[in-house]
Amino acid sequence: MTSPEVSSTSGNRGVVRWAARYDLLLTLITLGRESALRERLLDLARLAAGESVLDVGCGTGTLTIAAKRRVGPNVVVRGIDASAEMIARAEKKARRAKADVTFETAFVESLPFPDAQFDVVLSTVMLHHLRRAVREQSVGEMHRVLKPGGRLLVVDFGRIPSKRRGLMAHFHRHGAVDLSDLIGLSTAAELDIVESGEVGFGTLLFVLSQAGRTSS
Numbered sequence: 001m002t003s004p005e006v007s008s009t010s011g012n013r014g015v016v017r018w019a020a021r022y023d024l025l026l027t028l029i030t031l032g033r034e035s036a037l038r039e040r041l042l043d044l045a046r047l048a049a050g051e052s053v054l055d056v057g058c059g060t061g062t063l064t065i066a067a068k069r070r071v072g073p074n075v076v077v078r079g080i081d082a083s084a085e086m087i088a089r090a091e092k093k094a095r096r097a098k099a100d101v102t103f104e105t106a107f108v109e110s111l112p113f114p115d116a117q118f119d120v121v122l123s124t125v126m127l128h129h130l131r132r133a134v135r136e137q138s139v140g141e142m143h144r145v146l147k148p149g150g151r152l153l154v155v156d157f158g159r160i161p162s163k164r165r166g167l168m169a170h171f172h173r174h175g176a177v178d179l180s181d182l183i184g185l186s187t188a189a190e191l192d193i194v195e196s197g198e199v200g201f202g203t204l205l206f207v208l209s210q211a212g213r214t215s216s
Helices: 019-029 034-044 062-071 084-097 132-144 167-171 179-188
Strands: 053-056 077-081 102-105 118-124 146-157 192-198 204-210
Touching (some): 053 062, 053 132, 062 084, 077 084, 084 102, 118 132, 132 146, 132 179, 146 179, 179 192
Parallel strands (some): 053 077, 053 118, 118 146
Antiparallel strands (some): 146 204, 192 204
């Protein structure tokens, strides 16, 4: 899960330099329910044992490592983030957890992977930082690296009028998206919508989409 102030090559607000404080912030804005939120996101992605995973905007790697626990050994799980500081902290976490996860510094609009590499791509609380054109490019890239039939889970802070006063909404007044916008980004990238709605944590919204299967 990425940070409140992340960076890409062209579209974001600035690369995070405070990775050591990021986990504390997540604890605060989730009211101590970060572990439950991680499991909820993996459930929404319908992540199953044996599936390869790319976590885009992985932050300090907590969600990526949780994904690895779910998919099991001998399965590729990778995380990228624009912040070298975030990646360094994620690598330390993976070593401490003895998790076979690969992290690297990279940009979402230019993913350093060949086509059709992953069963599932995760993108959490990142797209709202990007300009519209970069969002479209980024979702297109995430589609590109999905295997036929693979799934993309996009989660972001949404505009939910009934939840404007929550702590999560307070920390993210600088950016939010409409659910229709998230759906539009997915359909514009020629992904099929599987499910969408509220995550159930603060103002978070999600869209689960799927890459088309090639004909046999």
